Amino acid sequence: MLLQVGKMEYDGDPIAAPIHGGVEHARSSSAKRFPSEYAEGGFVAWQAHATSVQSGLAIDVSFPHIPWNKHVQLTNSMPILEWQSWAAADFLVTTRGPVRIACAGVHSFSVNRVGVPWYAGDIYRTGLFWTTLSLEEGVHTIFAKVKAKVSTNLRCQVHAVGAAEHMQVTPPQWLPDVVAAEFVGQGVLLIPNP
Numbered sequence: 248m249l250l251q252v253g254k255m256e257y258d259g260d261p262i263a264a265p266i267h268g269g270v271e272h273a274r275s276s277s278a279k280r281f282p283s284e285y286a287e288g289g290f291v292a293w294q295a296h297a298t299s300v301q302s303g304l305a306i307d308v309s310f311p312h313i314p315w316n317k318h319v320q321l322t323n324s325m326p327i328l329e330w331q332s333w334a335a336a337d338f339l340v341t342t343r344g345p346v347r348i349a350c351a352g353v354h355s356f357s358v359n360r361v362g363v364p365w366y367a368g369d370i371y372r373t374g375l376f377w378t379t380l381s382l383e384e385g386v387h388t389i390f391a392k393v394k395a396k397v398s399t400n401l402r403c404q405v406h407a408v409g410a411a412e413h414m415q416v417t418p419p420q421w422l423p424d425v426v427a428a429e430f431v432g433q434g435v436l437l438i439p440n441p
Contacts, residue, residue, distance in 0.1 A: 262333055270333045270361050270390055285313050285330065304336045304389070304405070309398035328396045336389045338405050340382045345408040348389065349377045352401040356391040358382070372402075379408060 262273045262281060273281070273293075280290035296306040310330075318327045334353070340346060350356040353368035358380060368391065369376040389403050 270335065274335060285318065303402045304338065305400065305402040307398065307400045308332070308393065308395065315397060330395060332393045334391045334393050334401055336403055337386055338389070339386055340384055342407070343384045345379050345381050347377045347379050347406045347408055348403065350389065350391055350401070350403040352399055353391040353393055356389050356403070358389055359387055361390045
């Protein structure tokens with residue numbers, strides 16, 4: 248699914264329109280095509296990507312059939328390369344209980360219902376943002392709004408939480424230069440202004 252986007256915001260979303268029932272129902276809706284200003288002919292459809300929980304539900308998202316160069320030439324503008332889309336990933340929970348979920352490459356995600364609630368994604372792919380949810384046995388769906396330029400990759404990981412795992416603390420990958428009024432950086436040269 249490939250939809251036009253504005254510079255810094257999520258623009259109009261035809262998939263969210265009541266006529267399609269929102270993204271939760273658009274995958275199974277009788278309307279298999281949705282309007283897009285990018286595509287030849289003006290319509291796009293869902294793309295299925297084979298993946299697995301073991302691979303971390305990882306996919307590369309690209310649209311090779313879209314004439315990106317043509318769009319840049321016609322508009323004389325690079326922001327035309329920015330797009331928005333939806334990703335939906337189904338996963339199976341075999342035993343009722345807590346699971347940890349992390350989605351890299353997206354700002355936020357929801358499970359089973361779009362926006363109810365939104366959980367923090369890991370847009371910069373740090374590996375530090377995990378959400379723990381208690382889920383019933385059965386098939387569940389991760390919904391994520393994707394925003395990128397030409398192409399991107401997404402990875403959602405789902406792990407069952409063991410009985411002994413109550414909390415996980417991860418070390419910071421970076422530190423600020425000053426902590427509690429003490430310099431902890433590599434070195435700084437301060438030149439007073441006369």
